Amino acid sequence: TVLIVTLNVSSRKYCNYHTVSLFSLFQRYFLVGSNHAQTKHRVLKIDRTEPKDLVIIDDKHVYSQNEVRELLGRLDLGNRTKMGQKGSSGLSRAVSAYGIVGFVRFLEGYYIVLITKRRKMADIGGHSIYKIEDTNMIYIPNDSVRLTHPDEARYVRIFQNVDLSSNFYFSYSYDLSHSLQYNLTLLNSPCCPGDEVTVHPHSSKQDSFDIFEDEGLPTQVVHGLRNEPYAKYVWNSKLLERVKDIVHPDWLMYIIHGFCGQSKLLIYGRPVHITLIARRSSKFAGTRFLKRGANCEGNVANEVETEQIIHDASVMSFAAGSYSSYVQVRGSVPLYWSQDISTMMPKPPIRLDQADPYAHVAALHFDQMLQRFGSPIIILNLVKKREKRKHEKILSEELLPAVNNLNQFLPPEHWIDYIAWDMARYTKIKLCNVLDRLSMIAENVVKRTGFFINRSDFYCHTLRPDERWGDLGGSLTSSGRVQTGVLRTNCVDCLDRTNTAQFMVGKCALAYQLYALGMIDKPKLQFDTDCVRLFEELYEDHGDTLSLQYGGSQLVHRVKTYRKIAPWTQHSKDIMQTLSRYYSNAFSDADRQDAINLFLQVYQPSDSKPHLWELPTDFYLHQKNSMALAHDRRSYTYWWSEGILSYLPVPYDEVPCEENMKKVAVKRVNRYDESTDTYTEFFKPYELTSFDDTFCISMTNSAREFMPKTVGVDPSPFTVRKPEETGKSAVTGSKSSKEETVLQRKTAASAPPPPSEEQLSSSSEDDSEDDRDDDGSVSQRSTPVKLLTESGESVRTQEHPMKETYGLNLAVLPYAIQIFNLVPVSCFAVDSIYEVSPPRVDKESREVFEGHVLTGLGQVRALCREDTLMYREYIKNRYM
Numbered sequence: 001t002v003l004i005v006t007l008n009v010s011s012r013k014y015c016n017y018h019t020v021s022l023f024s025l026f027q028r029y030f031l032v033g034s035n036h037a038q039t040k041h042r043v044l045k046i047d048r049t050e051p052k053d054l055v056i057i058d059d060k061h062v063y064s065q066n067e068v069r070e071l072l073g074r075l076d077l078g079n080r081t082k083m084g085q086k087g088s089s090g091l092s093r094a095v096s097a098y099g100i101v102g103f104v105r106f107l108e109g110y111y112i113v114l115i116t117k118r119r120k121m122a123d124i125g126g127h128s129i130y131k132i133e134d135t136n137m138i139y140i141p142n143d144s145v146r147l148t149h150p151d152e153a154r155y156v157r158i159f160q161n162v163d164l165s166s167n168f169y170f171s172y173s174y175d176l177s178h179s180l181q182y183n184l185t186l187l188n189s190p191c192c193p194g195d196e197v198t199v200h201p202h203s204s205k206q207d208s209f210d211i212f213e214d215e216g217l218p219t220q221v222v223h224g225l226r227n228e229p230y231a232k233y234v235w236n237s238k239l240l241e242r243v244k245d246i247v248h249p250d251w252l253m254y255i256i257h258g259f260c261g262q263s264k265l266l267i268y269g270r271p272v273h274i275t276l277i278a279r280r281s282s283k284f285a286g287t288r289f290l291k292r293g294a295n296c297e298g299n300v301a302n303e304v305e306t307e308q309i310i311h312d313a314s315v316m317s318f319a320a321g322s323y324s325s326y327v328q329v330r331g332s333v334p335l336y337w338s339q340d341i342s343t344m345m346p347k348p349p350i351r352l353d354q355a356d357p358y359a360h361v362a363a364l365h366f367d368q369m370l371q372r373f374g375s376p377i378i379i380l381n382l383v384k385k386r387e388k389r390k391h392e393k394i395l396s397e398e399l400l401p402a403v404n405n406l407n408q409f410l411p412p413e414h415w416i417d418y419i420a421w422d423m424a425r426y427t428k429i430k431l432c433n434v435l436d437r438l439s440m441i442a443e444n445v446v447k448r449t450g451f452f453i454n455r456s457d458f459y460c461h462t463l464r465p466d467e468r469w470g471d472l473g474g475s476l477t478s479s480g481r482v483q484t485g486v487l488r489t490n491c492v493d494c495l496d497r498t499n500t501a502q503f504m505v506g507k508c509a510l511a512y513q514l515y516a517l518g519m520i521d522k523p524k525l526q527f528d529t530d531c532v533r534l535f536e537e538l539y540e541d542h543g544d545t546l547s548l549q550y551g552g553s554q555l556v557h558r559v560k561t562y563r564k565i566a567p568w569t570q571h572s573k574d575i576m577q578t579l580s581r582y583y584s585n586a587f588s589d590a591d592r593q594d595a596i597n598l599f600l601q602v603y604q605p606s607d608s609k610p611h612l613w614e615l616p617t618d619f620y621l622h623q624k625n626s627m628a629l630a631h632d633r634r635s636y637t638y639w640w641s642e643g644i645l646s647y648l649p650v651p652y653d654e655v656p657c658e659e660n661m662k663k664v665a666v667k668r669v670n671r672y673d674e675s676t677d678t679y680t681e682f683f684k685p686y687e688l689t690s691f692d693d694t695f696c697i698s699m700t701n702s703a704r705e706f707m708p709k710t711v712g713v714d715p716s717p718f719t720v721r722k723p724e725e726t727g728k729s730a731v732t733g734s735k736s737s738k739e740e741t742v743l744q745r746k747t748a749a750s751a752p753p754p755p756s757e758e759q760l761s762s763s764s765e766d767d768s769e770d771d772r773d774d775d776g777s778v779s780q781r782s783t784p785v786k787l788l789t790e791s792g793e794s795v796r797t798q799e800h801p802m803k804e805t806y807g808l809n810l811a812v813l814p815y816a817i818q819i820f821n822l823v824p825v826s827c828f829a830v831d832s833i834y835e836v837s838p839p840r841v842d843k844e845s846r847e848v849f850e851g852h853v854l855t856g857l858g859q860v861r862a863l864c865r866e867d868t869l870m871y872r873e874y875i876k877n878r879y880m
Contacts, residue, residue: 032068037686125318167545263702507532
């Protein structure tokens with residue numbers, strides 16, 4: 001459970017205990033949880049005399065600092081062997097930690113997993129997000145009652161193969177399992193006085209810092225909401241299941257797995273934070289070839305929800321600040337399919353495991369998406385459509401009929417949109433620009449789904465109107481705009497192609513978000529700007545992290561690869577990443593899969609069933625219907641959950657209906673209580689903090705990392721810069737790599753526009769024929785213009801858009817006749833192109849120009865008498 005506190009539209013989450021200390025006695029462990037100010041404490045008693053059971057006592061009492069010191073002192077004194085003796089027989093501090101991951105048992109007794117190191121990764125509205133850096137796993141029963149088992153150590157090693165220090169995140173005061181839109185929408189929902197469950201006891205002056213007490217004014221009370229996290233994205237819910245109904249909710253801290261990164265965009269000194277949060281699903285989780293498709297409950301493999309949050313960091317609070325977010329999803333194709341890795345092939349053949357004529361598993365999956373995101377659900381399918389031997393095409397041929405089958409029962413306005421585009425084939429065509437096509441898809445998607453923003457006053461459109469703003473989708477509310485629907489992107493692995501497509505959609509959404517916040521004058525961002533470079537680096541870190549978790553290596557194809565500006569050294573890196581991915585899939589994925597199954601408690605060890613390493617497959621662990629028949633069969637026509645359609649396009653989870661409000665309990669607390677005040681968490685008035693060590697100084701900064709270091713450069717992060725002008729290139733880039741990048745960038749920029757879909761579909765499957773067709777179709781896409789050279793030969797060039805004339809208008813000058821010959825070259829009136837002859841230059845001017853050219857090449861010509869006299873005159877006037 002999570003407790004969030006709100007006053008009107010402000011949002012504050014009830015803060016869990018920041019520090020946990022484990023004190024050890026022979027018969028008990030004592031867990032002491034403390035708030036940030038060390039003014040409130042709770043104590044848990046864990047029995048160590050039970051060999052296989054977990055006995056925890058929570059006395060529900062809130063201790064002050066003096067009371068908990070007195071309690072620990074009495075425990076220490078009462079457990080010494082002799083009065084006045086100091087030694088190991090008394091109370092000793094075992095571990096100092098920052099939170100509890102959970103409790104786990106294999107074949108012996110229970111273990112407790114504690115977070116011992118953390119690192120701050122992001123800040124949202126004053127709420128800190130931390131990454132787990134190190135953990136400690138402690139066995140609870142003492143040695144006198146321990147029942148040893150020969151396989152216990154092996155299970156511990158398998159469990160610890162899930163590296164908790166690798167991309168697991170938590171927050172004391174922000175619900176990471178839900179999106180920002182959900183958190184703020186729930187907080188703005190009306191609270192019924194009848195739902196109030198408790199009143200927080202009056203805090204002392206030392207604890208609450210109530211500034212109205214001294215003036216005799218009444219204490220200000222705010223309402224708080226306690227809601228449940230979204231179970232799909234919580235990775236330690238099973239580890240806390242044994243104790244969540246026993247202990248106080250302040251002890252429970254939920255962790256997510258995925259990625260979290262934050263960078264600062266400085267717009268003429270105004271800080272704007274760009275945060276990227278990726279939540280990996282804990283349902284049907286696993287590695288690349290061992291988890292494909294979907295299970296019987298509609299959960300798909302490699303499902304990740306990516307959210308980008310933009311907020312003006314000059315104002316911290318949710319109430320007065322400006323916050324915007326956009327969510328998109330990736331996940332495997334929702335069908336029953338798999339790949340056999342026993343053949344040791346780089347690309348094992350795809351096989352469909354079960355026939356699903358009524359798209360039952362796809363219906364379960366899209367039902368979950370409608371409930372969480374609303375409509376429209378847009379599928380961007382990037383798998384190959386034309387292959388010599390059927391491989392990826394098998395999935396497209398099954399997914400499209402499934403979507404069509406589901407759509408025939410939905411109202412037309414809520415149909416699932418299906419976009420199929422062979423991105424890999426499009427990349428092989430030399431003259432096609434992949435990112436241009438993706439930007440068109442992204443523009444259409446963002447216009448349909450809209451985005452979330454917590455402001456209702458869109459002055460940006462009033463001051464700088466743009467026609468694209470009027471076509472924007474989503475739903476308008478009294479407090480701003482909410483996103484309705486989501487883009488679901490997939491390829492086969494949901495790694496390289498998917499990450500590039502998500503980056504382009506995120507880049508388009510970022511432009512709209514910055515435009516809505518009043519940061520730019522139109523919702524359009526250019527490549528090679530500081531803003532897009534920063535966002536691209538954030539997305540590449542995001543893609544590398546997710547690829548390592550699922551595929552065993554970093555991204556093979558990046559955004560620069562599809563822009564065709566990647567340096568030649570990138571090809572060798574791609575080969576190494578491909579080999580690393582193949583090695584991981586072939587030799588280490590099975591062990592990683594066992595560790596994930598054990599950590600998520602999909603498999604729970606027992607003496608009465610085979611061990612985890614003895615199972616020939618984990619299929620039956622993830623497909624629950626294979627072990628028992630379903631009692632209630634869902635309808636094939638009304639395949640959505642009850643009540644969802646009546647609220648669409650708004651997501652059902654965000655509607656304050658009776659069923660959703662049952663998960664929420666209202667609580668009254670003091671407004672200035674330390675546990676609900678984000679000021680104390682963000683500024684830490686109880687600690688001596690070094691300014692250089694603060695997170696806002698150390699985080700990635702667009703002005704420091706990306707802006708050119710030369711004087712006189714436009715400091716705007718939206719100015720297009722050359723590759724060699726960036727701050728990073730100036731420090732780390734070599735001259736050769738700069739020149740190569742510039743050359744490749746010019747080559748990519750000069751490519752003609754992409755061909756139409758008809759040209760693509762009519763081209764051959766053979767790559768060599770593709771190249772010949774592309775070379776032969778250049779003249780069809782470019783508009784020819786004839787220019788006459790001095791020799792009279794005609795050359796063909798591409799037509800470029802003409803800008804307005806800068807400077808004098810030569811047409812009105814008397815000598816313009818010498819430059820322009822007003823005789824049409826073409827016989828057609830539409831092609832009113834006139835012959836242009838170069839102006840005549842005298843011999844002396846040509847010699848001066850040739851001398852400058854030779855000097856630049858290092859070939860200095862001999863000085864004539866006039867030059868010598870001029871130089872002597874200069875020396876005389878300068879130094880004599």
